Amino acid sequence: MIDLAVKDVLLLGNENLRTESDPVSGPTEGYLDRVKEDLHDTLESLQEEHGMGRALAAPQIGHLKRVIYYQFEEGRSFFMINPEILSKSSDKFRVWDSCFSFNLEFFVKIPRHRKIEVRYRDREWSQHKEEVVGEESELFQHEIDHLNGNLATDHLQEQENIIMREEWEKLGSYRALLTD
Numbered sequence: 547m548i549d550l551a552v553k554d555v556l557l558l559g560n561e562n563l564r565t566e567s568d569p570v571s572g573p574t575e576g577y578l579d580r581v582k583e584d585l586h587d588t589l590e591s592l593q594e595e596h597g598m599g600r601a602l603a604a605p606q607i608g609h610l611k612r613v614i615y616y617q618f619e620e621g622r623s624f625f626m627i628n629p630e631i632l633s634k635s636s637d638k639f640r641v642w643d644s645c646f647s648f649n650l651e652f653f654v655k656i657p658r659h660r661k662i663e664v665r666y667r668d669r670e671w672s673q674h675k676e677e678v679v680g681e682e683s684e685l686f687q688h689e690i691d692h693l694n695g696n697l698a699t700d701h702l703q704e705q706e707n708i709i710m711r712e713e714w715e716k717l718g719s720y721r722a723l724l725t726d
Contacts, residue, residue: 573671585615603692655707
């Protein structure tokens with residue numbers, strides 16, 4: 547039997563979700579492989595349980611370090627260390643956003659920048675810079691917010707833009723919920 551490193555996700559109200567994460571100082575920090583394994587196994591478990599979800603930030607499982615793990619439907623995955631947003635487009639769009647730290651029980655409709663440029667390091671400590679647009683831009687902004695102690699609810703502008711998951715599911719697919 548394989549021993550998975552599935553961790554509990556911290557939920558809305560836990561003070562650690564409001565704490566800014568510390569940067570990773572270098573590639574030899576011994577816990578990095580453990581954090582990556584914890585994030586990978588926890589995200590896969592959550593995806594199986596909830597049928598959705600694309601990423602998880604280390605603070606959500608109690609590691610207050612600037613680390614994010616992404617795993618997309620098409621099998622693409624990567625581990626980001628010390629990600630930072632270098633630039634944001636002035637063009638924005640609105641999206642229904644939820645979070646494993648909300649137990650995916652509700653969604654908030656919030657504005658996000660349509661395009662951002664991000665710099666980060668991978669597990670081998672190589673530096674990358676990439677521009678992401680739309681869906682990936684929204685996702686990167688959401689996860690980097692976690693590293694800064696911010697949540698999607700912080701971007702809520704109008705109270706009527708909160709919806710329970712059951713009602714959100716009646717609206718249709720995720721992509722159809724991206725609005726201008």
